[in-house]
Amino acid sequence: MDLQIALLLGQDGITNGAIYALLALALVLVFAVTRVIFIPQGEFVAFGALTLASFQAGKTPGTLWLLIGAGVVVALVDITQALRSGAPRRIPRIVGWNLVYPAAAAATVFLLKPGEFPLLGQIVLALVLVVPLGPMMYRLAFQPLAEASVLVLLIVAVAVHLALVGLGLLFFGAEGSRTPSFSDASFKLGLVTVSGQTLWVVGASLLLIVVLFVFFERTIYGKALRATAMNRTGARLMGISTVMAGKLSFLLAALIGAFSGILIAPITTVYYDTGFLIGLKGFVGAIVGGLTSYPVAAAGAILVGLLEAFSSFWASAFKEVIVFTLIIPVLVWRSLTTRHVEEDE
Amino acid sequence: MARRLLLAGFLGVLVISPLVASEFHITLLNYIGLYAIVALGLVLLTGVGGLTSFGQAAFVGLGAYTTAYLSTAQDLPGWASILGGSPWMGLLAGLLVTGLVAYLLGLLTLRLSGHYLPLGTIAWGISLYFLFGNLEFLGGHTGMSGIPALSLFGVELRDGRKFYYMVWAAVLGAVWLTQNLLNSREGRAIRALKGGVVMAEAMGVDTARSKVVIFLIAALFACVSGWLYAHLQRFVNPTPFGLHIGIEYLFMAVVGGAAHVWGALIGAGVITVLKQWLQDWLPKLLGASGNFEMIVFGVMMIFVLQRARDGLWPILTRFVPLGETKREVPIGDALPKKPVPESGKVLLEARNVFKRFGGLVANNNMCLSVKAGEVMALIGPNGAGKSTMFNCVSGVDSASEGEVLFRGEAVTNLNSRQIARLGMSRTFQHVRLLPTMTVLENVAIGGHLRGSMGVLSAMLHLERGEEARLLAEAARQVERVGLRDSMFDLAGSLALGQQRTLEIARALCADPCLLLLDEPAAGLRYMEKQALAELLRKLRGEGMGILLVEHDMDFVMGLADRVVVMEFGEKIAEGLPDEVQRDPVVLEAYLGGVD
Numbered sequence: 018m019d020l021q022i023a024l025l026l027g028q029d030g031i032t033n034g035a036i037y038a039l040l041a042l043a044l045v046l047v048f049a050v051t052r053v054i055f056i057p058q059g060e061f062v063a064f065g066a067l068t069l070a071s072f073q074a075g076k077t078p079g080t081l082w083l084l085i086g087a088g089v090v091v092a093l094v095d096i097t098q099a100l101r102s103g104a105p106r107r108i109p110r111i112v113g114w115n116l117v118y119p120a121a122a123a124a125t126v127f128l129l130k131p132g133e134f135p136l137l138g139q140i141v142l143a144l145v146l147v148v149p150l151g152p153m154m155y156r157l158a159f160q161p162l163a164e165a166s167v168l169v170l171l172i173v174a175v176a177v178h179l180a181l182v183g184l185g186l187l188f189f190g191a192e193g194s195r196t197p198s199f200s201d202a203s204f205k206l207g208l209v210t211v212s213g214q215t216l217w218v219v220g221a222s223l224l225l226i227v228v229l230f231v232f233f234e235r236t237i238y239g240k241a242l243r244a245t246a247m248n249r250t251g252a253r254l255m256g257i258s259t260v261m262a263g264k265l266s267f268l269l270a271a272l273i274g275a276f277s278g279i280l281i282a283p284i285t286t287v288y289y290d291t292g293f294l295i296g297l298k299g300f301v302g303a304i305v306g307g308l309t310s311y312p313v314a315a316a317g318a319i320l321v322g323l324l325e326a327f328s329s330f331w332a333s334a335f336k337e338v339i340v341f342t343l344i345i346p347v348l349v350w351r352s353l354t355t356r357h358v359e360e361d362e
Numbered sequence: 363m364a365r366r367l368l369l370a371g372f373l374g375v376l377v378i379s380p381l382v383a384s385e386f387h388i389t390l391l392n393y394i395g396l397y398a399i400v401a402l403g404l405v406l407l408t409g410v411g412g413l414t415s416f417g418q419a420a421f422v423g424l425g426a427y428t429t430a431y432l433s434t435a436q437d438l439p440g441w442a443s444i445l446g447g448s449p450w451m452g453l454l455a456g457l458l459v460t461g462l463v464a465y466l467l468g469l470l471t472l473r474l475s476g477h478y479l480p481l482g483t484i485a486w487g488i489s490l491y492f493l494f495g496n497l498e499f500l501g502g503h504t505g506m507s508g509i510p511a512l513s514l515f516g517v518e519l520r521d522g523r524k525f526y527y528m529v530w531a532a533v534l535g536a537v538w539l540t541q542n543l544l545n546s547r548e549g550r551a552i553r554a555l556k557g558g559v560v561m562a563e564a565m566g567v568d569t570a571r572s573k574v575v576i577f578l579i580a581a582l583f584a585c586v587s588g589w590l591y592a593h594l595q596r597f598v599n600p601t602p603f604g605l606h607i608g609i610e611y612l613f614m615a616v617v618g619g620a621a622h623v624w625g626a627l628i629g630a631g632v633i634t635v636l637k638q639w640l641q642d643w644l645p646k647l648l649g650a651s652g653n654f655e656m657i658v659f660g661v662m663m664i665f666v667l668q669r670a671r672d673g674l675w676p677i678l679t680r681f682v683p684l685g686e687t688k689r690e691v692p693i694g695d696a697l698p699k700k701p702v703p704e705s706g707k708v709l710l711e712a713r714n715v716f717k718r719f720g721g722l723v724a725n726n727n728m729c730l731s732v733k734a735g736e737v738m739a740l741i742g743p744n745g746a747g748k749s750t751m752f753n754c755v756s757g758v759d760s761a762s763e764g765e766v767l768f769r770g771e772a773v774t775n776l777n778s779r780q781i782a783r784l785g786m787s788r789t790f791q792h793v794r795l796l797p798t799m800t801v802l803e804n805v806a807i808g809g810h811l812r813g814s815m816g817v818l819s820a821m822l823h824l825e826r827g828e829e830a831r832l833l834a835e836a837a838r839q840v841e842r843v844g845l846r847d848s849m850f851d852l853a854g855s856l857a858l859g860q861q862r863t864l865e866i867a868r869a870l871c872a873d874p875c876l877l878l879l880d881e882p883a884a885g886l887r888y889m890e891k892q893a894l895a896e897l898l899r900k901l902r903g904e905g906m907g908i909l910l911v912e913h914d915m916d917f918v919m920g921l922a923d924r925v926v927v928m929e930f931g932e933k934i935a936e937g938l939p940d941e942v943q944r945d946p947v948v949l950e951a952y953l954g955g956v957d
Contacts, residue, residue, distance in 0.1 A: 054477055161668045167477045168414050172616060173667050175416065175609055180660025186652045297484070304481065334496040337488060344485040348478050349470050 024209040026326040032215045032284065033298075034322020035222035036277045038315040040299025042229060043270040045314050048303075049246035050266040052167050053159055056174040059296025060181035061147060061274025063289055066282035067185070068143040068275075070194035075132035079188020080146045081123055087153040088115040094157070115153070122146055136199065144275055151271025152264035159267075160260060178293065185289035193286035196279075218280045225273065226315065242266060294337070298325065301344045304351065317347075368682065373534075380526045388522045392594060394627075394634045395529035399587040401614040401626035402536050403580030408612065409620025410544065411576045412556030413472070414480040416608045417487030421460050421581040423494055423603030425588025428456035430506045430598045431499065449512050453589045457582055464581035465574070472573045487605045494600040505599025512593045525594050532590060533627070536583055539821040540623050543579075546820035546829060547813045550803055552576055554796055561794035564758060565872060566782035566811035575817050606656070610637075613663050619673030621798075628674050633659070689850045692802075694827075694834030697812050699873050700785060702905040703769070705735035709876045709907040710755065710786070715764035717750050717931075724750040725761070726931040730909075732876060737898060737908045739918045739939075742928035743951060748911045749791050751928070752880055755909075756788045757781040768876070783811055787874035789865035791881050791911070797854025801845055801864055804853045806836035808871030839867040844893055859885040863894070876907040883917045895921050919943065927951065 040058055047055040064080050071078035092115035099107040122145055125131070131142050158177050162169060200213030233239040244252040245262040253259055274296075278287065281295070298321050305317025321340060328339040380388055400418050408414050429452025432438070471482035495503045512519045512528065519525045543549045551572050554562035559569050592598050601607075610633065618629020640655035648654060670677060703709060710732040717725035724747045732738045740748050753759035755766055757778035766774045773781050787808065795804055809832050815825035840849050843863045848856060853864060862882055869877055879898075883891050891914070898908055898921060912918045918925065918939070925942045927935040929951045935942050942948055 054481065158664050165667075165671075168412070168480065169667055169671065171414065171477055171480055172612065173664055176613070176660040176663035176667070178660070179606070179609060179656045179663075183652075183654050183656035183658075183660065187648060187650065187654060187657070190650070191652065294488075297488070300481065301485075304478070335492070337492045338496070341485045341489045341492075345467075345470055345482060348474050348482050348485075351474075351478065353473070 021209065022330070026330055027323065028209060028211060028215060030323035030326030031319060032218050032322070033281075033325060034302075034319035035219045036281050036295070037299045037302050037318035037321050039222050039225060039273050039277045039318075040296055041302035041314040041318040042226065042311055043273040044296075044299055044303040045311055046242070046246075047266050047270045050242055051155070051159065051163070051263045052170055054167070054171045054174055055270055056171070056178040056293075056296070057154070057181050058270060058274050058299065059292030059294070060178060060185060061151070061271050061292065062278035062281070062295050063185055063189075063287055063292030064147045064150070064181075065143060065275030065278030066196065066287040066291075067189045067194055067278075067289065068146055069139055069279050069282060070196050070287070071189070072131045072134070072139045072143065073196055074194075075130075077126060078143075078146065079184070080150070081119075081126055083184060083188070084122060084146055084150060084153075085119045087150060087157070088119040091115045091153050091156050114149075118149065136197075140279055143279060144272065147275040148268060148271045151267035151269075151274075154271075155263050155267040160263060163259065163263065182290050182293065185292075189289050191289070193288040193291070194282070195286045196282040198283040214283050218284070221276070221280055225276065229269075238265060298322075298340060301340065301347070304344060305347055364682075376530055376534075380523045385522065388526055390634065390638060392522055392526055392529050394631050395526075395533045396587045396591055396594070397611065397614060397634055398533050398627045398630035399536050399590075400584045400611045401618065401630045402533075402540055402623065403583035404611060404615035405618075405620055405623055405626045406540055406543075406552070406576050407580040408615055409622070409625070410556065411552055411573065413573060413577065414612070415483040415577075415580065416480055416605060416612055417483035417490070418580065418584045418611045419603045419605070419608035420487045420490035421464060421584035422588035422591065422607075423490060423598075423600070424460045424463060425453075425456040425585030426592040426598045426603070427494060427500055427506075427588075428452060428459050428585075429589050430509050430592045433510050434506060434508050435499075449510060449589075449593055452592075453586070456585050456589050460581050460585035461578060464578050468574045468577040472570070472577055483608075484605060487608045491600055491604045494603060501599070503600060505597060507597045509592050509596045509598070511596065519593075522594070525590075529590055529594070532586060536586070537623055537627075540579075542823045543817065543821045544623070546825060547806070547810060547815065547832060548572070548575070548817045548820045550799070550807050551810060553799060553803075554807060558794060558796050560758060560778075561790065561796075562807065562810075564756060564778040564782060564788055564790075565807050565868065566779050567807070568779060579817075610659070613659060615673075616663065617666055617673055619675030621672065622675040625673050625675035628678065632674065691837050691846075691849065692830060692833035694830035694832075697809070697831050697835045697873070700875065703734040703875050703907075705733075705905050707734045708732075709734050709769055710909065711767040712751070712755055713765045713767070715751065715754055715761045715766065717747070717754055717759070718762045724931050725754065728764070728928070728931070728933055730926050730933070730936075732907045732909045734875065734907045735902055735905045736923040737902055737910055737921050739910045739912060739922035739925045740928065741912065741915075741918055741925060742934075746928040747931040748928055749880060750931075752788070752791075752878060752909075752911060756786060756878055782872065785873075785875040786878065787869035787872040787876075788878035789862065789869050789880055789882060793858070793861045793865055795853040795861055795864060797852060799853060800850050801840060801853050801856070802833065802836055802849050804864060805840050805867045805871050806832055808839070808868035809835055810872075812871075812873060836867075836871050839871045840864075842870065843867040843897060844890075857885070859887065859890055862886065863890070866894075866897075870901075874906070876909065877901065878909045880911045881913065882910070883912055883914045891917055 044055050044058060047053055068078040068080045092111055095111045096108055099105060099111065125142065131139055154177060158173055159170065162173060198214045199217045202213035204211045233243055241257045242262055242265060244255065244257055245259055249259055299318060301321045302318025303314045305313060324343060325336060325340050329336045379391060400422060404415065404418060429449055432452045432455055433449055467486055471479055474482055494500055500506065514528065517524065519528055544553065551562060551567040554567060555569055555572055562569050614629035614633045615626055617632055619625025637655050640658055644654040645651045666673065708731050712728060712730050715725050715728040716723065728751055740751065742748055754761040757773065757776050761774060765772060768781065768784055768786060771784065813828050813832050815828050819825045837849065840846060843866050845860060845863060845867065848860065853861065856864065862885060866879065866882055883894060886894060895917060902908060910922065922939050925937065925939050926933055927942055927948050934951060935945045935948045
C-alpha cells in the first residue's frame with residue numbers, strides 16, 4: 018500500500034464513518050430517551066435512499082402505501098383510545114396527522130409528478146414520506162411496552178426490523194438502486210482527489226450534528242428529551258410527556274436515518290436490506306460510546322468507517338467479519354469499565 | 363395423572379405419525395424437531411436464564427459444517443483422519459468445536475451486562491455467517507454437498523421417514539435433560555439468574571459459571587440440531603445459519619413460551635408450519651417472490667410481546683387440566699452440619715470501615731464485632747448507613763477503606779459468594795426472592811453450598827439422593843420459621859412479612875454460624891414478631907451469632923445482647939440495651955435535642 022491508496026481508503030473510511038456517526042447519534046438518542054435499542058434504524062436508511070431512487074425512476078415509492086397504512090392503523094388505535102378515555106377533542110389532531118397528512122403526501126406524489134422535481138425537492142418529498150414512519154412506529158410497536166425491560170424492547174425492535182425488511186422487499190424489489198451524485202465536482206488536494214459527494218456527506222453530517230447540538234442545548238424540546246433520558250419518572254413529574262419524548266426521539270432518528278440513506282445512495286448501491294448492516298455499523302460506533310456519550314459514539318463510528326475501508330483493501334472477503342468481531346472486545350471493555358451492582362431487570 | 367396421559371398421548375402420536383403421514387408432513391415434522399432442539403436451548407438460556415441470544419443459528423452452522431467437512435474431506439491430515447469418514451465422529455468433533463467456540467464467546471460476552479449481550483450475539487452471529495461463506499475449504503457461498511447419510515445399527519437413514527425417529531429421539535432426549543436440569547440444585551441456581559443474581563451470589567451460587575453453563579448447553583443443543591440437519595439434508599450452505607434464522611429461533615422460543623420447556627416445541631411447530639404456509643400463499647397473494655413471511659412474523663412477534671408476553675404455552679395450559687403439582691413434604695436424611703464455633707468467640711469484626719459513594723461518606727470509621735451466641739443489634743435513624751454497613755460486611759459491596767475479619771480471616775476483598783462459603787448468611791432489606799418459584803425451592807437455594815453434584819449428574823438425574831436431602835433440609839427450615847402451610851405456594855404470592863420470614867429460612871438453610879438480618883421484623887404482625895424473637899433466641903442458644911438491623915425498638919431491646927447505634931454513617935453509641943436507651947447522644951439522634 019502506498020500513501021495514495023492509504024489516503025484514498027482514508028477518504029472512503031471517513032465518508033462512511035460520517036454516515037455511521039450520524040446513525041450512532043440517533044441510536045444513542047433513542048436508547049437514552051426510550052431504552053429501545055433501535056435495530057430498525059437501518060430500514061430508515063434503506064427507505065430514504067430507495068424512496069428517492071423511486072422518484073428519480075418516475076415510480077411511486079411503496080413507502081407511500083406504508084405511510085398511509087400505518088397512518089390508518091395509528092388513527093384507529095388512537096381514536097379508539099381517545100373515545101374510551103372520554104377525550105374526543107383529541108380526534109381532530111389524530112385525524113390531521115395520521116389521515117390528512119398521508120393523504121396530502123399522496124396527492125403531492127400523484128398530482129405533481131415528483132420525477133420532474135429538482136433533486137432538492139425530491140429529497141424533501143422523500144423525507145416527508147419516510148420520517149413520519151418513525152413516530153408511527155413508536156406509537157404502534159413501542160408505546161404499549163414503554164415500561165417493559167430493555168430486553169423485551171430489544172426483541173420488539175428486532176421484530177420491527179424483520180417486518181420492515183420484508184416490506185422493503187415488497188415495495189422496492191430485490192434489485193438495488195443508486196442515485197446520482199449531489200455534485201460532480203472534484204477537488205485535488207495534494208495527492209488525493211476529493212469528490213464532491215464526499216464533501217457533501219461530511220459537510221451535511223457535521224451540519225446535522227451542530228443542529229442537533231443546538232437543539233439539545235438551546236430548545237425546550239431538546240431539553241425535555243435530555244430530561245427524559247436522565248430520569249423518566251422525574252421528567253414526567255415535571256410535566257414532560259414521555260409519550261411525546263418517545264415520539265420525538267423516533268422522529269429525529271427516522272429523519273437522521275432517512276437523510277443518511279439519501280447521502281449514501283450516490284456512493285453505494287442500496288438494496289432493501291442494505292440498511293441493516295449500515296445501521297449495525299452505526300451501532301458498533303454507538304456501543305463504543307456506551308450508548309450514552311454522543312461525541313465518543315461519533316468518534317467510534319468514524320473509527321468503524323476507517324477500519325472497514327482498510328480491511329476491505331487487505332481482506333475484502335472478511336471485511337464484515339473484521340468489523341463485527343471488533344465489537345466484542347469493545348463490548349468487553351465497556352462492561353468491564355461500567356460496574357453496576359444492581360440487578361439487570 | 364392428566365399430565366401422564368397427555369404425555370403418553372403425545373408420544374403415541376409421535377410414534378405413529380411416520381406410519382400414516384405423507385412425505386410432506388414427515389419433512390415438516392423433521393424440521394419442527396430440528397428447530398425445537400435449538401429453541402429448547404433458548405428456553406434454557408433466554409426464558410429461564412434471562413440471557414438473550416440472536417446468534418444460535420451460528421452454532422447450528424458450526425455443528426453442520428464440522429460434520430460436513432469431516433465426512434466429505436478427502437485429504438485430512440494424519441492426526442485428524444480418525445475424525446473423518448464417520449458421521450458419529452463428526453458429531454463428537456462438532457460438539458467439541460462448538461463447545462470450544464461457545465466457551466470462548468461465553469467468556470468474552472457473558473460478562474456483558476444486560477443489553478450488551480444480545481448485541482454481542484448479533485455481532486458474532488454475523489461474523490460466523492460471513493466466515494462460513496468466505497472460507498474456501500467450506501465451499502464458500504455455494505456450500506458443500508455429498509454428505510453421507512447417517513446409519514444406525516446397520517440401517518442407513520436415507521429417507522426422511524427413517525430419519526424422523528432419529529430427530530424426535532434427540533428432541534425428547536433434550537427435553538428430558540433440560541427438565542432434569544431445571545429440577546435440581548444447579549437448576550435452581552440457573553433459575554435465579556433472571557432477577558436474582560445478587561441474592562444467588564450471597565447464597566454462594568457462582569452466577570458467572572451458571573451463565574456459561576446454560577450458554578454452553580444451548581450452543582451444544584444447537585450443534586446437535588445442525589449435525590442432524592447436515593445428515594438429513596446431505597448438503598450445507600451458509601443461508602440457514604444467518605442472523606435472520608437466529609432471530610427466528612428466538613421468536614420460536616418467545617412465541618411458544620420462553621420459560622417453558624414444552625413451549626419450545628409449540629413455538630417451533632407454530633413458526634415452522636406458519637412459515638411453510640405463508641411461503642406458499644404470500645407470494646401468490648402479493649404477486650412477487652421473496653421471504654414475505656418475515657413481515658407476518660415481525661408483526662406477530664410485536665403482538666405476542668404486547669399481549670401475551672409469556673407465550674402460547676401458559677395460554678394452552680389454561681385450557682388443559684394438568685392436575686395439581688406434587689404437595690408432599692420431601693423427606694430425606696439430614697445434611698452434614700458445620701461444627702458450631704464456641705460460644706463467646708468473636709465471629710465478625712469490622713475495623714475502621716469507610717464506605718464512600720463519590721463525595722458521600724455512608725460509613726465513617728465504623729467498628730463493630732459480633733460473637734458466637736449473641737444477638738448484636740445495629741440501630742439508627744433512616745439513612746444512617748446501616749444497610750451499607752451490612753453490604754460491606756457481607757461482600758455484596760466492598761468497603762472503601764478498613765478491614766473486615768470473619769472468624770479471624772480477612773474478608774474485606776472477598777465477594778459475597780466466598781464469604782457465604784465461610785459460614786455467613788444474610789437476608790435483604792428489600793426482599794430478594796424468586797417470585798415464580800415455590801417457597802420450598804426458594805429456601806433450597808440457601809442450601810446451594812451444601813450440595814456438590816454438578817450439572818451433568820443433574821441432567822442425567824444421578825443426584826437424586828443429594829437432591830432429596832437438600833429439599834428435606836429446606837423443608838425443615840420452612841417449618842422451623844412457621845411457613846409450613848405455604849411450602850408449595852409461589853413465593854411471590856406471600857405477604858411481605860412472610861416473604862421476610864422466608865428469607866430467614868433461606869439463610870438458615872445455608873447452615874451459617876453468623877446470621878445477618880436486615881429488618882426482619884418489618885411488616886410482621888405482633889404474634890409473628892413474637893415467634894420470630896423466639897426463633898432468634900433459640901438460634902442464639904444453639905451458638906449462632908446474629909447481627910440484626912431493626913427499627914422496631916421493642917423487638918430490638920427485648921432481644922439484643924448488645925447494641926450499636928449509628929447516625930450519619932458514624933457509630934454514636936455502643937453498649938447494653940439499657941445503657942444505650944439512656945444515652946443522651948442516642949436520645950438526641952432519635953428524638954431531637956431537649957433545650
